[in-house]
Amino acid sequence: MSVDNTVAEAGRPRLIRADRTRRRNAAETRFRIYGVVAIVISLAALVFLVLSILSNGLGAFSQTFIAFDVYLDPAVIDKNGNRNPEEMKKVTTIGYGNLLKKALAADLEARGVSTEGIPPKEVDGLLSKDAPAQLRDKVLADPGLVGQTIRFETYANGRIDGYFKGRVTMESARLDSNVSPEQLELADRMRAAGIVSVRFNWGFLFGPDASELRPEAAGLGIAIIGSAYMMMIVLVLALPIGVAASIYLEEFARQNAFTDVIEVNIANLAAVPSIVFGILGLALFINFLGLPQSAPIVGGLVLTLMTLPTIIIATRASLKAVPPSIREAALGVGASKMQTVFHHVLPLAMPGILTGTIIGLAQALGETAPLLLIGMVAFVRDFPGPPPEGFFDPAAALPVQVYNWTQRADPAFVERASGAIIVLLVFLLSMNIIAIILRRRFERRW
């Protein structure tokens, strides 16, 4: 460059100028290449991320089921014979487990599926540990079933499920202390006989979490409800507070040192790491106000605090984007300041406000760190009640469920964690798409 300048200053003719143009053009081409390379790198990272999640997680949506006939022996599950659910509750899942064990062996024999050389405990091991509880719930809900033979369908053990999905192989089973190659061969025979099938599993989306002994039964139901409750709380609290604050700051407040301080603080709050809000939530809502641990109400309040700055900044930006001529026209025909804002400015700013709110909500939905501190990492098996009481019952949240499952020892949970990521991504994607549609449809250009 400097060489060029000295040459130009020396008043040399155009030939040199052409050289300079060539350099400028080359610089521009280089810059374009940098841009393309940057896009290619980020796209490659995105594709790698999505592909690895999909390849790990899609398996979580299907599950291996075993269906067989069970004779509900009254001698085992209803000793008194009066079909009273209160008395039948005395029979625990252990009793039902023994019933299932006998029923499976009998069913296999009746269908001519050979179990030779496999100890009865291993045959029984094909069934999920969740099966006795499922059967018990079914019988207690409908005591009339006692004494009948019903067709009972339940999950297969996680390792068997892994075998049909390719996660478990004969080689790994030989080394694995939890499954034997003979069990896998038996599972193959049972599949040929139509007892075992692999299909879509609604239980993954709607069922509760399960312990490490039964990864096949673990579901996202409570996490989805917990996240939905928190989003409701965030929406109901953050939107009105955020909009009110921004209208006041933007339209009514006088510009002085005090409002400047507030403005700087709001901008700062938006950049505060989310874990800080978790610490605040623990100290304020749980220790001081005495709200329950692990409850969506606390999670919702913490996420509200976190989302407020985002909403305020977005709202103020869209209020600012409404041209002053609108306000002047309204004031000119005799509208009060408040009428101007609520009848004219706010409706025009609404698309921007809604977009900002949805993006804020999407951020809050994916937030994990503050929830870890307020006990939402807990293992929760009971569904929370309907709102508003349900806001105070323990629940989980989607991103935290992912975190939780990646820490479990059983490899089947890796697949379920990726499946949970897919569900979370679908929610985030649809929220962002709604935001884009809103912006496209209602955006006004001046």
Next chain:
Amino acid sequence: MKTKLVTGLAAVAFATTAFSGAAVARDQIQIKGSSTVLPYAQIVAEAFGENFDFPTPVVEGGGSGAGRKALCEGVGENTIDIADSSSRIKQSDIDNCMANGIDKIMEVRIGYDGIVFASDINGPSFAFTPADWYNAIAAKVVKDGKLVDNPNKSWHDVNPDLPDQAILAFIPGTKHGTREVFDVKVIEAGCADSGAEEALKAAGMEEGGCLKLRTDGVSVDIDGDYTETLSRLDANKDAIGVFGLSFYENNTDKLQVATMSGITPSTESIASGEYPVSRPLFFYVKMAHLGVIPGLREYINFFVSDDMAGPDGPLAAYGLVSDPKLADTQKMVEDEVPMGPLM
């Protein structure tokens, strides 16, 4: 119209905040603590919810220390009922409890957990002694009768019987209860066995000098859980990782386990006390909550029952080493005997 909408929303918001002020009676048990005990507590909670009319207890991890601290925060529905712990409660915890009005705690030992040393399934197999581990990862070792900075590069340098494989160990970070056991049963024992303790004492070491590990990247602290150790091991096939027995038993297709002083870790060798690196697991119950939180009494009795913690129960199936003296524990829980002073 818009004004009404906004005032309406504000009213709802206000109502929600006002409602939140009223404390709600808690009807489920809340448990927090050791991530080693967590899977066992989850298994029992799940079975408890299925078989009893009480709600399923809510179980949280976070570490033994965090659980005991939360237990000692005070009495009331806003505090937890049970702390899971993979090490014994400390006097400082008890003092903290006393200061916050918790004078009666029940100590329940649920069984034993082994700590195992495992490497990639396709690599060579190892037979360790505590002295091997001390000489491999301690900062100062005895070499040719002199105390020197640890020069060992390969396991073969440490002990000629071990394979010639570079030393790389993934050990639990200091916040884990597992580390405490590793320090005491492996490093301190190895320090004494290898003669380093005497040499260090002669050189005028301060308390805990045995526990100083080398810092040249050969021994790596893992602050996450065993899944992190496993994935690090997956990336570094030459490394040795420290795991809980139950984690190993769930991943026997990827890991092979080393013997310690000639004993292979298993539920049997740990129950008999032959395998040296094991520890008891506990939970601590706030006795003031018994009879207040519905189902608490039933839950702790159910936890120690033969159906759960017995040698054929689901906890043993997951990897817990059943306590040979379980019957005594059952009696103690039944009679609600609070724990005495620490010995």
